[in-house]
Amino acid sequence: MKNQVKHKSWIILTAMVIFMGTSLSYAQTVGEPGPDFEVNTLGGGSFKLSDQGGKVVFVFLFGNTCPSCKAVGPTVETSIYQEFRSNSDFVAIGLDTWDSSSGESSVTGFKNSTGITFPLAIKAGSVATAYGTTFDRFMVIDRDGVLAHKGLVGASNDVNTTKAVIEQSLMAAGTSGLTAAEAGVSVYPIPASEEVHFSSNEPIKQVRIFDAAGRLVLSEIDEWGAGGTNLTLPVATLGKGLYFYRLQRADGFVTGKLLIQR
């Protein structure tokens, strides 16, 4: 009898574990259009994402007294902002997501302690919510308004990846707005399984594949300068899912989605 009760309780516990494993979830994914937002910036003025058409937008999400955000601030200024600020297609915005203590004084304190010179916005927690992220994180929105990078780790560990994504997004100037078909590029098969073939009416210099998190997972370069118009990449080692390719030609880049299924 005692054992029966024990067995029964195990079964019920297991059933409850299965029954209750549900939760609401939402998150903005890399490769999707970034939701528009408008925020008020320190010292007056505002910043609206949709007004930045054609520019690459770097976003630094912070909390006004968050210690790790303050520590990484000078690196954000020197290694990211100062690096790209001369490019007229680049814009940076800092968003204070700690709304309840976000004001002129606290954000001025953050600005002065970090030496950040790009605009900082007050009470911008709603942007973190809309993008499914938090403070001490970076994001990059490309010139087409698509979320190109959403940091998943602490900002201090995400500087190099973010710089690479900004660089790639800025380099996509030549064919910005053009589809693969308009640029004379064909990619097949889609979905792919073992290999992906790229064909272009202009010589291909390089093809790079990024995963949904913006991480470079495959790269093929025309290192001999042969000027071929066809290139094949083996993708058998990549897991199933959505990827992004960037095909470089002499006249610029073509970007697009790549689905791998098996």
Added chain:
Amino acid sequence: MLRKSLIPLLLFLPLVQVLGQLSGNNLAEYQLGNLPYTEPAALSSLYDQLNLAYRYKGLRASLRYEQFLSQNEGSSYYQLSQFQIQYRKDKLELKVGNFNETLGNGLLVRGYEVAGSVFEEEAYRTRYGFYRDMLGFSAKYTGDIWYMNALRGKSLVNSLPPTLDPEERRVDLVEAVETGISLYSQTLGIIVMRDSNPFAEEVFYSLLFSGSLFNLLSYNLEYAHDIADDLPLFGMDDKSRYGLYGSLGVALGSFGMSLEIKNYHKMFIGSGISDPPTAVREQKYKVLNRSIHVPQLDDESGIQLEAYYSFPNGERLVFNYTRALNQLYLDYLFNELFMEFSFYPGSKNSFTVFADYASDPFKFEDTRLAGGMIWDYSLGGQWSTQLHLEYQYIEREIVEVDKINNGVLILGLSRSPDLGLSFIWELSNDPYLTDLSGNSGSDKQYRYWPGLEASYKINNTNTLSLFAGKRRGGPACSSGICYEVLDFEGVELRLKTKF
């Protein structure tokens, strides 16, 4: 949504009555109120955390169910947030599911839970238990001489709320082994740890030495370093990621002393899976706890020295000195001196007084002075009263020098062990708090936080707590874990149940 989320809870109630092997506890917290200057002022929300455990011989199964219901759109959730199967036999312990595990002193991996805390994420306005666990498995063997602890799991990013994709809340896969030997009260150990996340894969090792000598002195030393192709395996050069922590404790009758040293460089790993010892004194005083120095894992070195002397009549004197240097873009040198004296004049009085001086350039606070007292007076029987006073003066120079006053007054009445009643009154003219642009409070010179707290232990299994009024938030640290507590205005009712 409400009906659906309550079904699992209702299922549990009869089970608790029927199955004698089950034990657990429940924390229910209802709030009617909101952050200051936030609409609606009377926001209604309910958080509930249920922990259940079932034990049979060496086997233990446990789970945690959390739910949050709020009028705020998108912030409600219900979920099974933890489950664990644990098996223990002799010197072996196996765990599958969610677990909190700390290796060494936490320089590389630290799991934790701040017991009884409910964390509210500011942007999402969602409340949830404050812990950083791993989802995976661990195995531990603790022999007489040799021990080993191995784990593999995905660490929780607890700054992201449960309303987000579970995958995004666990981005770091941690694989680690700690092993060592203990002989003659001396332990020598090593840890190897690999952290993989979507952007990087990093490997670290750590060496551990700890023990005691002559029942007089205890020591603990850990040195951690990353293993990278192009860098040396040992050293403290700028390119390396390393951590050094040491502590030394001496007890000589009524006198005791402890010394801690730390040197952390680029030790923020992944999304934040480590929490090295802070080597900073944690304070029970509100003004000091809010101003606590939070270590910068990008670069921090320093010491903490604490000494105490217990007088024959029970009086006690504590002295603490803390120093921390952060070599970030600029150098920031933090210094703090703290003294506390406890004494007992007469048979009914208990006094503790403290004084503190700090210089904290990282916060632009070159001068920070604080003092205060706690007076307990016994009314006879089980009744007593408390008077708690704290004052803090800060000079903060951002654009111009702000002279900031922070004050705390607490009047308490309690009947041991079941009843407590306190009136709390706090004030501040900190521009960070009074100058909130766009808020109705922006023109106020001072802000005040009056509140009433009551707790009643109904019986051995149920404790009811009530807060009404305004509660001041800010940084809080507990057991080396620091987090932000939000302001609150309204009524909060909390029921803790054990069964």
